[in-house]
Amino acid sequence: MASRGRPLTFDPDAALQRALEVFWERGYEGTSISELTRAMGIASASIYAYFGSKESLFRQVMERYGATAGAPPRNALDEHSTAREAIHAMLRATVDQITRPDAPHYCMLILAAPTGAIENEPIREFLADIRRSQLSAIRDRLRRGIDEGELDASECDVDAVARYYATIVQGLSIQARDGATLAELESIVTGAMAGWSALTTRA
Structure with missing residues (x-):
């Protein structure tokens, strides 16, 4: 400044x-x-x-x-005792934020600059870095689940599971921008969490 x-x-x-x-x-x-x-x-x-x-x-x-709209999903990862609860809460918080009646229905990290002129590449990379930090936060929460005995390191592919749920977060934003309702987004979250056991016990 x-x-x-x-x-x-x-x-x-x-x-x-x-x-x-x-x-x-x-x-x-x-x-x-x-x-x-x-x-x-x-x-x-x-x-x-x-x-x-x-x-x-x-x-x-x-x-x-x-620090405002982006905080609840990030904070959810630290506010729950199990990795499953934390991931579920993160997804629910994402849905709450991208369906607020007082703001556009999408996440700025996902859609504020997805493509564009070559001179704006630094901004796209800036946003990509933040998204990568979100992926790392999800990965770290899963590793904590392993350390605490909730997940088995020999069966849970932490990177694959983290990328799956990061992709769900990004997809929710696109669905919201395209007009999906709160109930429709919640059904996506329900489906994503229904696969938790299969995702975290796959060798």
Whole structure:
């Protein structure tokens, strides 16, 4: 974030929240600086002076997103005593977040910049890194299940199971964007968890 020499004439926190809403609605490439200035209520010069480039602003937006809408699914992995309960809670929290009535029905990590111009590759890689960290978090929770005796290391392919449930998370977001209802998404979660035993005891 750039240093500021004059007193601010706007609330940076409120401006960042409005920027998040625009990026969430339109995606990274679909959002222009002019749309951001209108939504944030500040001049483009103030955006560049305080937040940096559009890319820098988006990275700050995603940090905020991760601390708000992205937090419940991540926290669910640590808040339950068994790996199965933790994974189930993560999926349920994902469904809750992507069907909120006050926000677009998709996860920004999945769909804010899935494709686009080559000059925006750093943003796509930035989001991919966060998704990889989610995969690692799921993998770590499964390994904890092994350490605690819930899962058998000789039968559970931790990487395969982690990738399966990470794929379910990503698929839920696409289904929600395409109009799937809360009940339909919950049925996906039910189906995904029905396969838990087969997934975690396969040699």
